[in-house]
Amino acid sequence: MSQTFTLDDLKRILLEGSGAPEGTGLSGDILDTEFSDIGYDSLALLETAGRVEREYGIELDEAVVGDASTPRAFLDAVSAHLMTPAA
Amino acid sequence: MTASVVVTGLGVTAPNGLGARDFWNATLAGKSAIGPLTHFDASPYPAKLAGEITGFTAEDHLPSRLMPQTDRVTRLSLIAADWALADARVRPAELPEFDMGVITASSAGGFEFSQRELKNLWSQGGQYVSAYQSFAWFYAVNTGQISIRNGMKGPSGVVVTDQSGGLDAVAQARRQIRKGTRLVVAGAVDALLCSWGWVGLHTSGRLSTATEPTNAYLPFDDRAGGHVAGEGGALLILESAESARARDAKVYGEIAGYAATFDGQEPGLRKAVELALADARLAPSEVDVVFADAAADPELDRIEAETLVAVFGERGVPVTAPKTMTGRLYAGGAALDLATAFLALEDGVIPPTVHVEAAERFGLDLVVSQPRPAALRTALVLARGHGGFNSAMVVRA
Numbered sequence A: 001m002s003q004t005f006t007l008d009d010l011k012r013i014l015l016e017g018s019g020a021p022e023g024t025g026l027s028g029d030i031l032d033t034e035f036s037d038i039g040y041d042s043l044a045l046l047e048t049a050g051r052v053e054r055e056y057g058i059e060l061d062e063a064v065v066g067d068a069s070t071p072r073a074f075l076d077a078v079s080a081h082l083m084t085p086a087a
Numbered sequence B: 001m002t003a004s005v006v007v008t009g010l011g012v013t014a015p016n017g018l019g020a021r022d023f024w025n026a027t028l029a030g031k032s033a034i035g036p037l038t039h040f041d042a043s044p045y046p047a048k049l050a051g052e053i054t055g056f057t058a059e060d061h062l063p064s065r066l067m068p069q070t071d072r073v074t075r076l077s078l079i080a081a082d083w084a085l086a087d088a089r090v091r092p093a094e095l096p097e098f099d100m101g102v103i104t105a106s107s108a109g110g111f112e113f114s115q116r117e118l119k120n121l122w123s124q125g126g127q128y129v130s131a132y133q134s135f136a137w138f139y140a141v142n143t144g145q146i147s148i149r150n151g152m153k154g155p156s157g158v159v160v161t162d163q164s165g166g167l168d169a170v171a172q173a174r175r176q177i178r179k180g181t182r183l184v185v186a187g188a189v190d191a192l193l194c195s196w197g198w199v200g201l202h203t204s205g206r207l208s209t210a211t212e213p214t215n216a217y218l219p220f221d222d223r224a225g226g227h228v229a230g231e232g233g234a235l236l237i238l239e240s241a242e243s244a245r246a247r248d249a250k251v252y253g254e255i256a257g258y259a260a261t262f263d264g265q266e267p268g269l270r271k272a273v274e275l276a277l278a279d280a281r282l283a284p285s286e287v288d289v290v291f292a293d294a295a296a297d298p299e300l301d302r303i304e305a306e307t308l309v310a311v312f313g314e315r316g317v318p319v320t321a322p323k324t325m326t327g328r329l330y331a332g333g334a335a336l337d338l339a340t341a342f343l344a345l346e347d348g349v350i351p352p353t354v355h356v357e358a359a360e361r362f363g364l365d366l367v368v369s370q371p372r373p374a375a376l377r378t379a380l381v382l383a384r385g386h387g388g389f390n391s392a393m394v395v396r397a
Helices: A007-018 A042-056 A062-067 A071-083 B020-028 B064-069 B072-087 B111-124 B141-150 B162-178 B195-202 B241-246 B269-279 B298-312 B331-347
Strands: B005-014 B034-036 B049-051 B100-105 B157-159 B183-190 B232-240 B253-262 B289-291 B318-320 B378-385 B389-396
Touching: A007 A042, A007 A071, A007 B064, A042 A062, A042 A071, A062 A071, B005 B020, B005 B072, B005 B162, B005 B241, B005 B331, B020 B331, B064 B072, B072 B111, B072 B141, B072 B183, B072 B232, B100 B141, B100 B162, B100 B331, B111 B195, B141 B157, B141 B183, B157 B162, B162 B183, B162 B232, B162 B253, B162 B331, B162 B378, B162 B389, B183 B331, B232 B241, B232 B331, B253 B269, B269 B298, B269 B378, B269 B389, B289 B331, B298 B378, B331 B378, B331 B389
Parallel strands: B100 B157, B100 B183, B289 B318, B289 B378
Antiparallel strands: B005 B232, B005 B253, B034 B049, B183 B232, B253 B389, B378 B389
């Protein structure tokens, strides 16, 4: 079974777990915007990673969360896990 | 020489009023908020009444980002802080961030949030616990979130001494201002009316099991049988008198004296009162009204009444317990009493103690039923925390 993880999935999970940021927030082209500029801190990413793990049945390395500073980096990291699911 | 520390803003979230003005009007009208608990099904528990805050929608006041990471108590605290700052006409963004501190008291932290996360932990597993549980439950969370929201990085902290905490936090704020901090948000809001918190409150053995709101919380009454629990409290803006004067701020009054003691072989309440009066350099005859701790426990009422008679003489000072309208709010209760004392000084009126028939044997001049107009310059606020904490604070117009 192959799964995909899209920007819309990420936005939905960010909103569910951490609420909507102020300002322009999640609208517009945010793929390469730093999460800190969007309005999400490291804890919001930790919460998001936890929710992604739950929903997709994968385990993300802590480094993935720590290093992914933009939505694109986060999507790439999750997608890599989806192609090689954890045991 | 120690600098005078004054209060320039009040933020109130109380069961019988949201905002200082609403709360004060309700309190003078004798409007009690004690009623059947509705926040969860309390029918299986011995105590079924509470002072709940109703008609409050946090989303109307706070950004979406804060909702998933805050317990009810933190939302109430953030709003109380916003209102206190607005009342003081302080815009935190215009002040240096290290010149402002936040010192709150807490009795339980974010209980409801924790209950939900622990339920997730045991029923579904650790993956289902929110990352925000790492701090959302914590006693210091209200201080932390107020600090972050308002950019206040000066001396901050939390004190955990049950009901006494509401005064102890303000006292700690006074110390920090005397050391040079320009402004401190201080006080307490507590809220733990979830089923887990409710079980915890029962362990004190001091909750009233009455089912009629009008005879459930009756301090200094022969029918006293424990207290009703409530939620809410107050936050105050404290500044040095000099700083308040420099910005031409409205001043409610001064934190003139404070002391805290601990019960040992003898109850420590009287010592706390005497030391607070000494700290304020005031004689008992100069105190115009006492806001009692009002435990509504026969033994604790006796100790408090004996203290007041020993210090002020029989019927020597008017005594009131407006918390009969809200229930005991734990740390939030003492902070709310302090805010109430300033409102009383401002308006020259002592709010009533509702539903109580004062027992003659205590020898107290208890202000019951109706507010009593009085020339008020000085008030004494008392608070006792479960486990032996006593705090007394003297405020002066």
